[in-house]
Amino acid sequence: MKIDLIKCHGSGNDFLLIDEIEGAVSFTEEERANLAKLLCNRHSKLGADGILFVLNSEQSDARMRVFNADGSEASMCGNGLRCVARYVCEKYHKEEAVIETMKAHLQVKKEEDLYPKIPTYMVEISPVTFEVEDLPLQIEQETLQNEKILSLSDRLSFTALAVPNPHLVSIVEAKDIHSDVQKQLSEYVNGPNPLFPDGVNVSFVKLLQKGAIYVRTFERGVGFTNACGTAMSASSLVTCLNSLNEVEQVIEVYNNGGKVRCVVHEKDSGYSIELIGNATYVYKATIELDEKQLTQFEVIEKQDFDSETLQYKKLEETASEFVRSNM
Incomplete structure (x- = not known):
């Protein structure tokens, strides 16, 4: 079986995007999980944090399903959604679209470049809930x-919230960022534990200056990542709740993979967040897959997007310098 895919990333959070819209390929649930574990393995010729499957939707322009590198399915992925937003908008020659995710149909649209010559998209992050049973947190x-x-x-x-995937957010000092505290407690709540039976994303947040945070x-299902889109969105909201930032104002969110922008909106129905950031293509590839066992594959064709990669490197360096200067 031959499969065409795109290696892409949002803030260094990288994915393999596979288009199932045309029906050239289609997978069972077990095959999706196994494919994620096979192709996302960092010791393989590809490697990624997860796979973005783009499918037809009865109500929206397309549907996104996200499988983590360990084979588990995520209910939402903000960085991945930006990549899907770019793919769908370019596929259908649109400036904006609606993407179906596991729990919501979300608005996406092309934005002005976050940094020169970097494709930038806004994606809606919602619904937001603070009910601990929705994470669940016991x-x-x-x-x-x-x-x-x-x-x-x-x-x-800590603040616990679901957006809609579960997050545990703590506003910390620089010494906490540089310690092993986050690693230890994250591994605990994502292993057998009495608090989070399904695990949880854990974010440490440091205020750099008004309107700028590091997350x-x-x-x-992944471990430490360069960035997590829903985590940066959730963290932005938590800083607003703690009066460190303000709703309806742009928050520059820095991470180990670069930076994004978030805007928290408060409505009668609750909160929603705009996540604005890059959707960078690294390469296109065609692989030959052993479809009977899904245990091995070969890359038979590959086309790099060198200019996009080099330009994003400049953004990454600029972001890193800002963090170093303000941490």
């Missing part, structure tokens, strides 16, 4: 906002 209260979980830390405070995320 504690004896309905919400957790800027409070301690003593079994995790007697010093740090580092341990992503459920």
